[in-house]
Amino acid sequence: MATIYQVSELAGVSLATVSRVMNNNARVSEKTRSKVLAAMAQLGYRPNSIAQSLASNRSNSVGILVSELHGPFYGDMLAGIENECRAAGKHVIIAAGHSEEASEIDGIEFLISRSCDALILHVEAVSDDYLIKLAAGNIPIVLINRYIPQLADNCICLNNELGGYLATKQLLQQGHRQLAYIAGPMWKSDAKDRYAGHLRAMAEYGVTFNPALFAEGDFQDSSGSACMQQLLAKKLPFTALVCANDEMAAGAIEVAREHGLQVPEQLSIVGFDNLILARYIHPKLTTIDYPIGEMGRMAARWVLKHIYQHQALALKHLFEPVLVCRESACALNV
């Protein structure tokens, strides 16, 4: 690999000048500039980014921590981030946190040790305090899907409450009045918020919420099945079900089918997230779109703007979910 020194030699200038034309941050005469450019081309020169990083104290890389690499959700998020970062010439280093505190912390330290210029985190297990302390350190962080008031400017969130509201409202508008709800793990704020939205819609339509028609799952499809079993076992009538995410909805639909329940004719179901699988299950799932790809992209923009001085980038901190109507929910036939 050719170094900057060899280029300078071939071009007959000092290496400082070569550096200048590379970064064109100082005036260089057209003549020498073209000489240098020619020398670079001739040698096939590529700057050593490691040396650049050491000298400039900038690694030009941003670290990403997601809960899981597999699954459709984080893939979309990564795609959004990578796309934006690469266009800006920034490297993307990834690590998985597996929703466990120790593992998340470990992943973050791993990323820090690589001198990332910034961190984009999708963490669940780590405490608010830890994140606040982390943010107070040298390396800026941005949080996806986690709202901490003290770090408000660093958060990119979905309005989960609104999503829960929209899902429920759709069913209410379709005439349903006996609604069941399968929630996510209530210690997670998004699960809690979605549920709050559900309650708001119910109240708005003057429908009293029946605690017997509530079940708490863990966002996995198996828990959707289990919760559905519980609900059916109570022999209480309900014509609609809102699930706090698509995977649980898929599990619930399967159980419904096993019980001979026609979806949506006998039971309307709405999910949340709009994962790819929502299009594949039968009937196609009516759900709430979670623009996670866009949010990843926005997190990347946050970094570009704050760390790499890309001005003129518009930032958005709160995303609004929208309803996606497919086939799993229909008007109540009376």
Next chain:
Amino acid sequence: MATIYQVSELAGVSLATVSRVMNNNARVSEKTRSKVLAAMAQLGYRPNSIAQSLASNRSNSVGILVSELHGPFYGDMLAGIENECRAAGKHVIIAAGHSEEASEIDGIEFLISRSCDALILHVEAVSDDYLIKLAAGNIPIVLINRYIPQLADNCICLNNELGGYLATKQLLQQGHRQLAYIAGPMWKSDAKDRYAGHLRAMAEYGVTFNPALFAEGDFQDSSGSACMQQLLAKKLPFTALVCANDEMAAGAIEVAREHGLQVPEQLSIVGFDNLILARYIHPKLTTIDYPIGEMGRMAARWVLKHIYQHQALALKHLFEPVLVCRESACALNV
């Protein structure tokens, strides 16, 4: 951030000694070692990996190029790679190639400019020649799901032919004799190989292949639907369908349902890949498992063994797919 120099000062030793205890690659007396360790702890010292890289000419990072970040397939692959690499303290830098030659090359150069110690590539558009030249360069590569004879030792592949054979054999064993086939884009070697396996099974059972029952898709679900439409339009009888991947199978099932065809009672369908969605579509898809996560893990091991001298790692270059029986294929009722 504390530097190695400050540690050496506090410990009252030279910075070379500090370096030695960090890498414990040279004999250091227990006494000084503990002095140094104490100093490191006291200062909260973390080595600057950028400086390490520059001095040692090793970046301790491996670059990954996948076609797409979203979707279930590459997520599993990344998960396998990340897992293995992180355990070994290696950083994972990702880029997406989008199955386009220019973009793939761009991604590779992007990774190279970051001085990755090795590259793990899942590329489709780039030519064999390009890869052979690339492999001849300074930076080692390993290829996933791409076999190039000259680079045999660098390839981690699935026996696609065997997979195609197993899928078809299953249907033949279940008594089917009128089989249709929806292929992937035949310029891709995996599509070709899967099809070859299909033909081998057919021949083995003495069933003559009917070209009219063949359709070529592009691995997307929409093409599965389109191909299924074509096949049905011919009004030729067939009781089973093998699809070269799960997504096309999902598309085909949907069309079958629209035409009032019961799956599997009237039409058995087998897919390929065993994506997560295979468990969600109805009926649950019988398919061929593609252990992409394991293959990613193996690619990472290849790198650890060849580049980072982790001896004693067993390598495997060819993976055998297995049949996963679910509900979309059943015995032919006569």
Next chain:
DNA sequence: TTGTATGCGTTATCAT
């Protein structure tokens, strides 16, 4: 076993 000195390929601060 430990210390000294040099180099890795840049950026950046001085001069000129």
Next chain:
DNA sequence: ATGATAACGCATACAA
């Protein structure tokens, strides 16, 4: 506008 030269934080060959 251009050229010396000192960092940047560490690894390592060589000395002691």
